Structure formats: C-alpha cells, structure tokens
Amino acid sequence: DGGITQSPKxxxxxxxxxxxxxxxxxLNHDAMYWYRQDPGQGLRLIYYSQIVNDFxxxxxxxGYSVSREKKESFPLTVTSAQKNPTAFYLCASSKGSWSGHNxxxxxxxxxxxxx
Amino acid sequence: AQSVTQLDSQVxxxxxxPVELRCNYSSSVSVYLFWYVQYPNQGLxxxxxxxxxSTLVKGINGFEAEFNKSQTSFHLRKPSVHISDTxxxxxxxxxxxxxxxxxxxxxxxxxxxx
Numbered sequence: 542d543g544g545i546t547q548s549p550k551x552x553x554x555x556x557x558x559x560x561x562x563x564x565x566x567x568l569n570h571d572a573m574y575w576y577r578q579d580p581g582q583g584l585r586l587i588y589y590s591q592i593v594n595d596f597x598x599x600x601x602x603x604g605y606s607v608s609r610e611k612k613e614s615f616p617l618t619v620t621s622a623q624k625n626p627t628a629f630y631l632c633a634s635s636k637g638s639w640s641g642h643n644x645x646x647x648x649x650x651x652x653x654x655x656x
Numbered sequence: 657a658q659s660v661t662q663l664d665s666q667v668x669x670x671x672x673x674p675v676e677l678r679c680n681y682s683s684s685v686s687v688y689l690f691w692y693v694q695y696p697n698q699g700l701x702x703x704x705x706x707x708x709x710s711t712l713v714k715g716i717n718g719f720e721a722e723f724n725k726s727q728t729s730f731h732l733r734k735p736s737v738h739i740s741d742t743x744x745x746x747x748x749x750x751x752x753x754x755x756x757x758x759x760x761x762x763x764x765x766x767x768x769x770x
Contacts, residue, residue, distance in 0.1 A: 545699075581665065583746060583760040584700075599757070631699055645758065647692075647699030 543568045545648035547632050552653045554619075554626070562617045562651045564632035571637055573615035574645065577601060578629040587630075590615055591637075619653065627655045659683075660749045662761035669768055671739055677732040677764045679721075679747030687749045689730040690758075691721055694744040703745075706730060717741070742768045 545566045554560045566573065572591050576584040586599030590609040604623025609615055615634075619626045630651045635643040663678045681687060688707050692700040704715025711723040721732045730747060747761040 550697075581762055583762040585760075586757055589757075633699075644702055644705070647701070649699045650697065652697070 545632060545634055545646055547630075547648040547651050549651060550649065552651055554653065554655050556655055557621045559618055559620050560653065562619065562630055562632075562653070564615045564617065564648060566613055566615075566632075566634045566646075566648075568634055568646065569612070570634035570646075571612070572635045572643070573609065574633040574635075575599075575605075575607065575615070575617045576631045576633065578631055578650075584631065587617065626653055628653060660747050660759050660761040662745075662747055662764050664764050665762070666765045666767065669737055669766065671768055671770055672736050674735050675733065675737050675741075675766065677745050677747075677766065679730045679732065679761060681728050681730065681747075681749045683728075683749065683751060687751055689721075689723060690748045690750070691715065691719070691730075691732050692746045692748060693717075694746065694763075696743075700746065703732070737766070737768050739768050739770070741766060 548563045574589040575587040577587055578584050585601050587605050588599050588607045590596035593612050596607050596609050604620055606618045632648040633645040635645045637643045659682050661680045669675045690705045691703040693703050694700045703719050704713045706713050706723045714720045719734050721730055723730050744763045744765050746763050748758050750758045
C-alpha cells in the first residue's frame with residue numbers, strides 16, 4: 542500500500558539534545574512538508590521541499606533543520622536551539638506543491654516530548 | 657495575506673443530531689478551501705475540497721460544505737452524526753496564485769455523545 546510513514550510514533554528527548562524525526566513516502570510525490578501541531582493552534586509549517594535537493598523555510602523554521610537527498614525521504618532534525626520542542630509533528634507529501642489539485646497526504650505523526 | 661478562522665474550539669452534539677462546524681476565511685484573492693479530519697494521535701485525512709464550480713461540495717463520511725463568497729465562509733455540515741465522527745476538524749485555505757502556502761485554522765473538536 543502506498544502511504545507515508547513516520548517514525549518513531551513517540552519520542553522522548555533530554556534538553557540540549559538534537560533529535561531526528563523520520564518521514565518516508567512511497568507515493569512518488571515530488572513535494573514534502575513538515576508541520577508542527579500544538580493544542581489550540583492548528584498546524585504550522587516548519588519546512589517544505591518541492592523537489593529533491595531543495596527546500597525552503599516555512600513559518601516557524603528556527604531551531605529546525607531538514608535535508609532532501611532522496612525523493613522518498615524528508616527527515617527533520619529538532620536541534621537544541623528550538624526553545625519549546627514538545628509537540629506533535631506531522632509530515633505530508635503531495636504530487637506538486639501549493640495547488641488545490643495537489644492534495645496533501647499526511648503521515649500518522651510523531652509525538653516529541655522533551656524531559 | 658490569507659487567514660482561516662474556526663470560530664468554535666469545541667462542538668458537543670448528540671448522536672444522530674445535525675452538526676455545523678464554522679469556517680471563515682479572509683483573502684484578497686481567490687482561494688481553494690479544504691476540510692480535514694484528525695482522529696486522536698493520527699495524521700490528517702482530507703474530507704472535501706472546494707476548487708471551483710458548484711458551491712456545494714460533498715465529501716467522505718456523509719459530510720458536505722458550502723462555499724459562500726459573499727460571507728467568506730466554508731461551513732462543514734452533516735445531517736446526522738455518529739459516535740465515530742468524534743474527532744478534530746481543520747479548515748484550510750490556499751490562495752490560487754503561485755507560491756502560496758496552505759493555511760490552517762485552529763481546529764474544532766467535535767464531541768459526539770449518546
């Protein structure tokens with residue numbers, strides 16, 4: 542079955558540590574996205590990539606980094622510079638970017654907790 | 657800039673009753689509009705979308721929404737809800753121009769009880 546996988550489902554991190562969240566898709570989509578979800582705030586865009594080896598900052602990129610070396614993979618690193626990293630992180634992908642005809646498909650999410 | 661507002665953070669409703677979840681948008685340009693559903697600890701699933709044409713859009717699970725340009729609204733409705741409809745619902749908008757990002761509302765928690 543085609544889809545998006547995110548791992549791990551739950552992640553615990555000590556303050557001051559970097560951590561990398563995995564996102565893999567087998568939908569052959571060009572565009573991939575990372576969102577952060579906090580209670581009562583909806584989804585906020587962290588980074589997005591329209592094509593391999595290219596990515597752009599979203600609305601809340603500070604303290605995060607990404608890479609897009611392969612079409613199917615878009616890992617997100619939460620660095621120690623992110624002041625409030627505890628949140629639910631969602632990865633998404635679409636055929637192309639930012640078009641009403643390109644539906645975004647979402648992964649199941651990773652819940653990150655900083656201890 | 658575009659914004660999407662969901663006026664109700666929570667909507668309690670009894671099973672088999674009708675429900676309306678409200679969404680308003682503000683944009684100086686044409687928009688595409690979407691409703692997504694999120695079940696606990698899961699990702700988002702597209703319910704329906706409005707791109708153009710008929711203002712009444714039908715989606716999955718018996719949901720529908722009506723695009724109202726004069727009132728800048730895109731309210732989601734279901735004539736009879738089920739316990740399994742309990743979830744978080746997000747309205748989202750996208751300007752039809754290029755290089756525009758998908759903007760999400762803050763979500764409405766639909767709680768269906770017996």
